[in-house]
Amino acid sequence: MGRFNTKSLSISLLVLCFFALPHTALADCTGQQCIESGQWRFGLALGVGAKSNPLVDGDAIPLLVLPDIAYYGDNLYLDNTELGYQWLQSDTSALDTFVSINSEKAFFTFWHPSNLLLPANNAFNQAVGPSNESPYDTRRVSIDDVQSRKWAIDAGIRWHIRSGNSQWRFTAQTDATGVHHGHQFEVGYRYHWKWQEWQVSIAPGITWKSSQLIDYYYGIHPQDNLDSTFYYQGASGWQPTMAIGASKAINQDWQWLARASYTWFNSGMTNSPLVDQSFTRAVFIGVGYVFE
Amino acid sequence: MRVLLTCLGIVGCVLPSVIKAEEHHLSWLIQPNVCVAERANEPCTFTLSVEVHNNKQQTYCVYLSQLSEQRLFCSTQRQLQRKLSLTIDNKASLLLKNSLGVTVSEQTLRVKSTQRRTRFRVNSPWSLF
Numbered sequence: 001m002g003r004f005n006t007k008s009l010s011i012s013l014l015v016l017c018f019f020a021l022p023h024t025a026l027a028d029c030t031g032q033q034c035i036e037s038g039q040w041r042f043g044l045a046l047g048v049g050a051k052s053n054p055l056v057d058g059d060a061i062p063l064l065v066l067p068d069i070a071y072y073g074d075n076l077y078l079d080n081t082e083l084g085y086q087w088l089q090s091d092t093s094a095l096d097t098f099v100s101i102n103s104e105k106a107f108f109t110f111w112h113p114s115n116l117l118l119p120a121n122n123a124f125n126q127a128v129g130p131s132n133e134s135p136y137d138t139r140r141v142s143i144d145d146v147q148s149r150k151w152a153i154d155a156g157i158r159w160h161i162r163s164g165n166s167q168w169r170f171t172a173q174t175d176a177t178g179v180h181h182g183h184q185f186e187v188g189y190r191y192h193w194k195w196q197e198w199q200v201s202i203a204p205g206i207t208w209k210s211s212q213l214i215d216y217y218y219g220i221h222p223q224d225n226l227d228s229t230f231y232y233q234g235a236s237g238w239q240p241t242m243a244i245g246a247s248k249a250i251n252q253d254w255q256w257l258a259r260a261s262y263t264w265f266n267s268g269m270t271n272s273p274l275v276d277q278s279f280t281r282a283v284f285i286g287v288g289y290v291f292e
Numbered sequence: 293m294r295v296l297l298t299c300l301g302i303v304g305c306v307l308p309s310v311i312k313a314e315e316h317h318l319s320w321l322i323q324p325n326v327c328v329a330e331r332a333n334e335p336c337t338f339t340l341s342v343e344v345h346n347n348k349q350q351t352y353c354v355y356l357s358q359l360s361e362q363r364l365f366c367s368t369q370r371q372l373q374r375k376l377s378l379t380i381d382n383k384a385s386l387l388l389k390n391s392l393g394v395t396v397s398e399q400t401l402r403v404k405s406t407q408r409r410t411r412f413r414v415n416s417p418w419s420l421f
Contacts, residue, residue, distance in 0.1 A: 032417055034410040045418055068418050072411050079413055080420050089411065096414055158414065190416070201416065245416065257418055288418060 029091065031192065032199055032247055033167075035072050043068035045257050047286015054265065054277035055107050057142040063284045084158075094160040099176060102152040104217045107280075108143055139230055141273040146224040149217050152179035165192050169205075175213070182213025188241075203243040211236040211268065218272040230273050237266025250287065257288045317347040320354075320388050322399045327380060332405035337379040340401075344372045344388070351391040357398075358384045 035041055049063035071078045075086050077096075084098030156173025169188040175181050188205035215234030220226060243261035250256060260283045270278045321343040327336035346352060346369060353366040356378060364376060364386075378384075380401050388397040 029410045029412050033413050035413050037409045037411050043417065066418060066420060068420065070413060070417070072413070077414065079415050082415065084414065086414075094412065094414070098414070160412070160414070162412070203416070243419075245418070247418075259418065284418075 032201075033192070035070055037072050037074070039071075041068065041070045042291040043288055044291075045284070045286050045288035047257065047284055049259075049282065049284030049286070051282035052277065052280050053107050054270075054275050054280050055143045056140045056274055056276045057144055058107050058276075061106065061282075063282065066284065066286075066288075068288070068290075092162050094162075096158045096160075097156070098158065099153055099155050100173070102154050102175075102180070104180075104213070105149060105151055108149050108217070139273040140276065141220060141224075141226060141230050143274060145226065146220060146274065150179045151177075153177045154184075166190070180213045180216035182210040182216065184209045184213060198246050198248045201245045203241075203245075205241045205243075207239045207241065209236060209239060209266070209269075214266075214269050218269050218274050220273060232272045232274075234272060235266075235268025237268040239266055239269075240264050247288070253289055253292070255288050255290075257284065257286055259284045318345070318350065318352055318388070318390065318396055320344045320397060320399075322386060325399055326402050326404055327378075329403055329405050330407060332407045332409060333382075335379050335381050336403040337377065339375055339377045342372075342374050342376060342386070344369075346370050346372070352396075353389050355387040355389060356380075356384065357387055361387070 045066040045068065047064065047066075051061040051063060053060050067080070069078070069080055075089075077084050077086060082098050082100040084096045084100075086094055086096050088095040153176050154173040155176035156171055158169060158171040161168040167190045169186070169190070171186040171188070172183070173185075174183040184207055186205060186207040188203060190201055190203040192199060192201040194200070211234060213234075214236060217234070218232070219234040220230050220232045222228075222231075224230075241261065241263045243259070245257075245259045247258070248256040260281070262279060262281045264279050265275070265277075269275055323341050323343075324338070325340070327338040329336040342354060344352065344354075344367065346367070349368050349370050351366060351368050354364045356362045356364055358381060365374065378401075380403060382403045384401045386399045386401060387395050388399075389395050
């Protein structure tokens with residue numbers, strides 16, 4: 001019941017944000033979300049944080065050293081794990097097509113670009129790791145006991161609508177490497193403002209993931225070499241997300257950083273014996289440096 | 293017919309020389325020809341100096357050409373130096389025209405910005421996780 005209320009609250013907040021529709025003022029490219037065209041950006045953040053892993057025997061992902069790598073040319077861009085091309089760009093809207101590394105793999109392996117180059121340890125698991133709550137039944141299958149899931153690269157298209165301090169994003173992406181054969185569609189909203197010397201942002205969103213995508217990563221099938229009682233067929237569903245971030249300049253090069261996010265998973269995923277938690281949460285506090 | 297063709301040939305040989313001579317007798321110097329703005333893609337206002345040498349004291353006019361042509365001033369003075377305050381965009385030029393309205397010289401005026409060109413990132417920074 002508690003989980004249902006928080007999910008309802010998240011969806012309600014998303015609906016409220018939907019009604020805060022863009023007004024006519026043009027958006028200015030100032031602050032954290034801007035980058036100088038034609039220049040590489042190399043950033044490194046040092047701090048303390050972790051991202052919980054919802055999978056059985058999945059280790060929490062430590063967040064101690066975070067990179068931020070980006071390059072934006074006239075139209076081509078690289079933004080961390082995403083390579084894309086902007087067909088339209090203005091102060092109020094943009095249209096991108098891109099390829100990016102699918103993030104589902106991150107829960108199965110340590111060597112995903114979103115993970116750190118440091119081993120996990122029990123301290124993180126205790127802080128944000130799997131809880132004792134088992135969503136629906138007692139069947140639990142460790143990720144160490146199933147066939148390894150493959151990397152996947154998705155191809156997608158995204159449309160941005162910006163106005164003032166607001167931005168809407170509509171993203172559709174599909175498997176480009178024939179791994180999971182699935183799709184996902186995301187609606188995201190971001191609002192940023194200045195509070196004293198802090199740049200603060202809040203970003204609710206919701207993602208629909210297809211059954212093929214969920215099933216490839218969280219389903220259990222004969223190729224996993226388990227008893228048939230553990231077989232599971234993943235199902236599509238909606239996954240709401242809420243993220244907040246804050247930054248404050250220390251000097252010209254250094255800044256304080258704080259980020260937190262929470263994602264709720266759909267039952268088509270959490271019913272899987274591989275999944276131990278119905279959510280993932282992440283938090284990071286530290287300092288960031290941008291090399292120029 | 294032979295006389296007519298001869299006359300035409302003489303005119304054809306002399307005319308370019310006449311134009312060249314005119315250009316030599318009417319010249320100008322414009323400084324500066326670049327306007328520096330704080331923000332990109334906005335009109336820029338600056339003062340420039342126009343110095344005209346008009347050896348034959350013929351009538352000439354100076355025009356500002358942007359979306360349309362705007363006559364700035366005319367003169368017959370042998371030597372003239374004038375300061376002009378102009379507001380231009382990135383596609384402006386000054387034209388020096390003779391009494392027949394023929395452009396004898398053109399100077400492109402450019403706008404440069406001190407503002408770095410920035411773009412919106414498609415994702416928030418530090419959002420790798």
